[in-house]
Amino acid sequence: xxxxxxxxxxxxxxxxxxxxxxxxxxxxxxxxxxxxxxxxxxxxxxxxxxxxxxxxxxxxxxxxxxxxxxxxxxxxxxxxxxxxxxxxxxxxxxxxxxxxxxxxxxxxxxxxxxxxxxxxxxxxxxxxxxxxxxxxxxxxxxxxxxxxxxxxxxxxxxxxxxxxxxxxxxxxxxxxxxxxxxxxxxxxxxxxxxxxxxxxxxxxxxxxxxxxxxx
Numbered sequence: 102x103x104x105x106x107x108x109x110x111x112x113x114x115x116x117x118x119x120x121x122x123x124x125x126x127x128x129x130x131x132x133x134x135x136x137x138x139x140x141x142x143x144x145x146x147x148x149x150x151x152x153x154x155x156x157x158x159x160x161x162x163x164x165x166x167x168x169x170x171x172x173x174x175x176x177x178x179x180x181x182x183x184x185x186x187x188x189x190x191x192x193x194x195x196x197x198x199x200x201x202x203x204x205x206x207x208x209x210x211x212x213x214x215x216x217x218x219x220x221x222x223x224x225x226x227x228x229x230x231x232x233x234x235x236x237x238x239x240x241x242x243x244x245x246x247x248x249x250x251x252x253x254x255x256x257x258x259x260x261x262x263x264x265x266x267x268x269x270x271x272x273x274x275x276x277x278x279x280x281x282x283x284x285x286x287x288x289x290x291x292x293x294x295x296x297x298x299x300x301x302x303x304x305x306x307x308x309x310x311x312x313x314x315x316x
Contacts, residue, residue, distance in 0.1 A: 103136040105298060106163040108154060110170050110243065113145035113195055120272045121169040124291040131295070133302045136164070143168075145243050146196045147188060151250040158254060158262075165263050165302055167217070168251055169294060170244035172268035173275070176283035177232035178293045180219045181239045181266040184249035185212045189241035205249045213252035215265035218307040222297045231293045239266055263305070267297060 107128060109121035122142050129140045141157050143150040158166060172179060186209050188200040219235050226233035239245040248266035255262045269290045270276075276284035 104161045104163040105133060105136045105138045105165045105167070105302060106157055106161050107138055107140045107294075107298065108143050108157070108166075108168045108247070109140070110143050110145045110150075111195065113243070114192055116275060118272065118275065119171050120269050120275070120285075120287060120290055121171050123272070123287055124269065124294055125169055127291050128295060128298070133299050136302060138298065139163070143247065144195060146194045147190075147198050147200060147243060147246055149196070150243055150247050151254075154247060154251060155254055158259065162259070163262060165298075166251060166255065167264065167298060167301060168244075168247050168266045170247070170266065170268055171271070172240075172244075173271050173279075174282060175236075175268060175270050177234055177270065177285075178226055178290070178297070179234055179236035179268040180217070180222050180297065181215055181236050181248060181268065182219055183212050183214050183237065184239050184245050184252060184266065185241070186210060186249055187241055188246055191242065194243055205246055206253050209249075209253055213249055213256070215248075216252070216255070216263040217265035217301045218304040219265065220307050221304050222300045225296055225300045226293055229292075229296060231289060231296070233293065236268060239268070244268065263301070265301070267294065269294070
């Protein structure tokens with residue numbers, strides 16, 4: 102049986118929950134056609150997160166890797182297009198690290214594009230009634246750090262594998278702590294991620310889609 106590895110983060114920044122993890126842990130052991138989904142929680146810590154991710158990739162040797170994170174303030178599911186080779190942390194990570202203007206991989210390319218069919222994924226989510234868009238920035242915190250490190254590792258060691266990153270909004274119970282903050286229920290986030298994973302697995306590369314909002 103083939104393997105799809107899906108990762109998400111522990112809570113960070115003072116939050117007590119992280120919807121990315123709460124959603125993907127519901128998918129543990131589920132199947133997408135001829136592949137099993139394996140999930141893993143990553144620490145919200147620079148470098149340590151990548152070390153754990155690399156270990157999981159080596160252990161499972163998945164054909165598809167999707168990392169998921171929280172983007173508080175975004176109103177929809179956002180499928181990331183690109184990761185850049187920079188750490189520029191607005192806040193400290195969960196170990197107190199706060200790198201500013203440092204490379205993720207010394208000597209690495211300036212950026213990596215997702216190898217997921219990002220527009221097909223967004224199209225499928227919109228067609229199912231779930232708001233989703235392509236995002237042009239994964240930020241410069243641990244989410245971008247993991248996306249870049251993931252794509253670099255796959256390029257170097259597992260070039261046949263594909264990978265990318267998806268951001269999810271706050272849960273409603275988190276959004277109540279802020280003013281006018283958008284949110285999405287855990288059930289919808291979980292459904293969205295399952296759909297996105299299925300589309301990514303079934304489509305080896307992006308496809309042209311007609312109609313609907315994809316940007």
